[in-house]
């Protein structure tokens with residue numbers, strides 16, 4: 505009997521995905537299944553196709569071939585915001601915070617997809633359709649506005665709780681740009697968490713960090729996986745981080761998967777050493 509993947513605990517199935525840009529095949533028949541709560545590393549040389557895999561998963565690119573199944577749903581044709589709503593969040597290689605906004609407001613903006621002024625109008629329209637607002641539009645507008653304000657204050661509370669969980673609450677009112685680099689990276693992750701994801705994609709979270717910051721990041725990633733019941737897929741060039749925290753590592757080169765396994769298996773894999781880790785790495789082992 506064929507048991508559906510999501511019943512086997514598979515949260516994400518990247519099903520034979522190919523992504524070509526004209527004649528350039530950035531991702532070539534990528535096939536992989538990620539289990540719920542797994543922490544998986546995606547590594548490989550520059551230009552191997554790692555970020556393109558993220559862009560296909562998050563709906564930025566529609567693949568040339570193949571599909572992406574998330575939690576039993578074919579998300580291939582969906583728009584990025586729809587994919588976010590289903591529970592996939594990501595961070596980017598270069599930090600993309602609203603640098604002039606406060607730390608709290610950066611998290612609030614991410615939550616905001618659940619609440620905007622259109623919500624007020626939507627509620628009002630529903631009341632109008634149901635004939636409840638005849639001649640009393642001003643009243644219903646005020647009522648919905650009050651509801652909006654209440655919701656906003658609840659969201660502020662939730663944003664603060666999130667900052668507390670990740671240890672950024674003391675910076676709540678600081679400008680995002682004034683945070684030390686490592687904390688800005690944390691805030692980016694907090695912003696992704698504000699959308700309540702089941703799957704978190706981290707694109708080079710340790711980029712630009714000093715050894716102490718990347719050491720802390722390793723603990724932090726493991727902590728959020730447990731605390732927020734996440735599955736995490738991360739791209740990273742810092743081998744200490746990847747080998748230190750990932751339960752499984754997938755290695756790409758020229759768009760294809762060339763190896764897959766535990767850090768023990770990957771660190772001594774001849775193909776991986778040749779394509780990516782290098783001879784110096786081999787001698788240092």
Ligand SMILES: Nc1ncnc2c1ncn2[C@@H]1O[C@H](COP(=O)(O)OP(=O)(O)OP(=O)(O)O)[C@@H](O)[C@H]1O
Pocket residue numbers: 525528529530548549550551552553554555556557
């Ligand atoms: N929109 C695009 N149009 C054309 N080519 C693209 C596009 N996006 C990516 N590519 C190409 O696809 C290949 C894979 O790029 P990608 O960014 O996925 O690699 P990567 O493994 O993430 O590299 P890095 O580690 O440097 O971030 C590269 O040759 C890149 O130039």
